[in-house]
Every structure is written in structure tokens, then in C-alpha cells.
Amino acid sequence: MTPLLQVENIAKFYGARIGCTDVSFDLYPGEVMGIVGESGSGKSTLLNTLAGHLTPDRGAVRFDTRADGLRDTVTMSEPERRMLSRTDWAFVHQHARDGLRMNVSAGGNVGERLMAVGARHYGDIRASATDWLGRVEINEDRIDDRPSAFSGGMQQRLQIARNLVTGPRLVFMDEPTGGLDVSVQARLLDLLRGLVREMGLSAIIVTHDLAVVRLLADRLMVMKDGHVVETGLTDQVLDDPQHGYTQLLVSSVLQV
């Protein structure tokens, strides 16, 4: 099987400081990988570098494109990369307002992604938008409301609908449940798990919440000071951590 994403020796520096360095991994279709670490560990830098928001100083990020197989997204042209990020990729931001257009209706937010890939029929777009709002449990009668009138949890679900409507194959998520209260978080986790299974999505999830990765991720990568200190099966890394830093992380979690 060809990996969906092949990351080789990625490094990103901010001047002399390390953002992240020496990161390599393969992600296969249907796999969910979690990246954990404390703030400043380089996990968001890595995610943004993989998603093409930042240009790495070194390394390759090869994606299995529908047309030509594995292509290095770092060296491909800007229009090609932008096309990928509109079709095969999705990016769920921690703050929904970074991923939504706040002064456009909920339906418009979802529809805009469809129009960006060529959909033109108003009835079809609206039908898709309604379908997706339903899937993320947003009531149909809110379709013409602006996201600014939504609660934080609803905004996050709308952002997910907007991202998944074009049927991406790879989803990048930056703290998707951060800042939500726990009951909303649980519902979102369940939603994400269902979508991953039904659509066969691959995902890379950055979070500092170990409980979230245990439930969502198949594999785990632990970062500290820009370096990957440990990788493995999620339950193995959490139950039998090998690196001192991971042991500290795991043993610092408060029991409820």
C-alpha cells in the first residue's frame, strides 16, 4: 500500500531557533495520528509546515495525489498546492473563527468550499450544505444565520462541516476540541470518530490533551523542543512510555 503522506526529514527554523527538526513519518489511508507535547514543543509549527502554511527549511512532504501519485508538496507550484488544500486536504483550526467567514451565513460557509472546487448549481449547493449541517448536528433552520450568532461548539462543528464537504482525504486538526467545555468536547469527539470511519479519512491531530488522542488517534508522536522524542501505537506510548518526557506527561494527567 502507498502511504497517503510521506514526511521526510522536515525542519523549520525561526532564525536560529528550532521550530521543529528531523521529523519523518508515513501516514497511511484511514490512519489517525496524534501529535502531543506542551506549548512551544513545535507541534503546531510541524502541522502548519505539513499543511503548506509554512515553508520548511529542509525536507520533503510527499502526498499521494489522485492524478500523479506521490508528489512533493514543498516543491510543487503554489496554484497546485492551493488546489490540493481546497480538494484533498482540510484544515480545522483551534479557533473556529480562523477557519470560518464570520459575516457569511452558515450555509454560505459550507457552500463556498463547494464553489471553490467548481460547484455552480445553487439548489445542489444548498442541499449539500443542509446535509452537512445535519451531519454535524446543526439544526436546518440555522442555515441562514451567521456563525457569529453560534455558540463556540456550534462554530467548531460548522468549521468541520465546511472542511469535510468537499470529501478531503487528509484532515489537519489543530487542537480541535481545545477551549470547548467537556460535554461539547465529547460530542465533537464522537462526531469526528464517526466521520473518520465512514469517510475513511486520514487525520493528523495536534493536541495537548492525552485523553483526546487516546480516543481518536491510532498512532502517537510526542514532541519536545522541536524534536520528536517518541512515536508508536497510541496505547503503547501512553501505557508504556519510554522517554523521560513522555513519562512525565503521562504521569502528570489528573485523574477524574
Next chain:
Amino acid sequence: MIRVEHVSKSFTLHNQGAAVIPVMRGGELTVARGECVALTGASGAGKSTLMRMIYGNYLTASGRVMVGDLDVAQAAPREILELRRHVLGYVSQFLRVVPRVATLDVVAEPLRAVGSNEAEARARAGELLAQLNIPERLWQLSPTTFSGGEQQRVNIARGFAHPYPVLLLDEPTASLDATNRATVLALIEDAKARGTAILGIFHDEAARDQICDREVDVTRFTPGLAA
């Protein structure tokens, strides 16, 4: 189906003066198709550790842990996930689920993971829950609010939903009443008759005598305790 050869394991506690605690040396074990083997030994002797090494959530320092054709001690995460989906089931002592997911779906999930459709998977889940005396009015609720015994039975239903060829059972009859205990033992007997290789930890001696063909005392593999 399970062949453990000369395995060892130690824990290094980096945050407690890098203390190294050897917990297993020279572990050997085989479980054939249709056989049920019990792990015995005092608490802390390493029964659960050995079981987790076979499941792959504990790393093995040296030796081989063959489950079917895969050496779990060396396998890539992707291979272990594939093995767990199709071949290797595990009933732990604790139920770990996404909050707010209905019990019926929790039990159906292993079947959905191997590609069964929703209706089929739910029907099988319902059968098992009924067999294990979980009242139907609870099926749409999340098991997180259930009593300890109910959670244990949901966990067992989930473990038996897909007919795994290899099954690891950690105290499957603990905290069950007589009726439910008998049901669980019958499920285990059925699985054996189907050819499932079963490795279990049973503190319930009567249950152990009834369904296990052999016992393996892990004290032999415990460094410092072995003669």
C-alpha cells in the same frame, strides 16, 4: 496461535532517578487453536504485563511474541492495528469509551471496524447484550453511567462481538453474579469450540478449572523470584 519465546521486559523510570525495574526474564508460552491457557501467579508477578506485551501496548525488550504470523515485539504500529482489528481481541478489566456513545454502538464497534454494516453489527450487539442481561432500555445510553458489573458485561459483549481467532481475557468473571458468570463461561466455551486460542487471567479458581486446559505460572519468569 500465540507463541512467546524467551521474552524480557523492564521499566525505566526516568523521573525517579532512572531506576530500572526488571519485571520479566525468559518468558515462554504457547497457546494452540481451541485451547484455553490460564496465567497464574501472585499479584504483581507479571500476569497482566505478559498479556499486555502480547497485545502490544507494552513493548517487549527482547525475545519474540508471535501472534499468528506476526511478531508483535517487532511489528510496526500499522501491522499491530491490523492484527487487533481482525485477529487479536482483548477484554480488559476497564471499559474505555467515547462519552455519550450508545452502549449498542460501543458493542457493535469492533464489527463495524471489520466492515460489517450498521444493521448487522447492531443486531449482533443486541444479541450479546441480551445474553448478558443488560436490559434493552439501557442500550441507547452511554455505558459510562453504568454500575461496575454492567460495564464489565458491556466490555465482554464488545470483546465477543467479532469472532477473533485469538482472545486475551483479563479477569472476565470478576464482579459478576452467578447467572452472568455462567453466561460468560458459556461464551468462552463456545469460542473455544470454534477454535479460538484463549489466554486468560482468572482469580476465580472454579472458573479456571472449568474452562482452562493448562496453567502457566508467571512467577517462573519474574526476576528475583525465580529459583
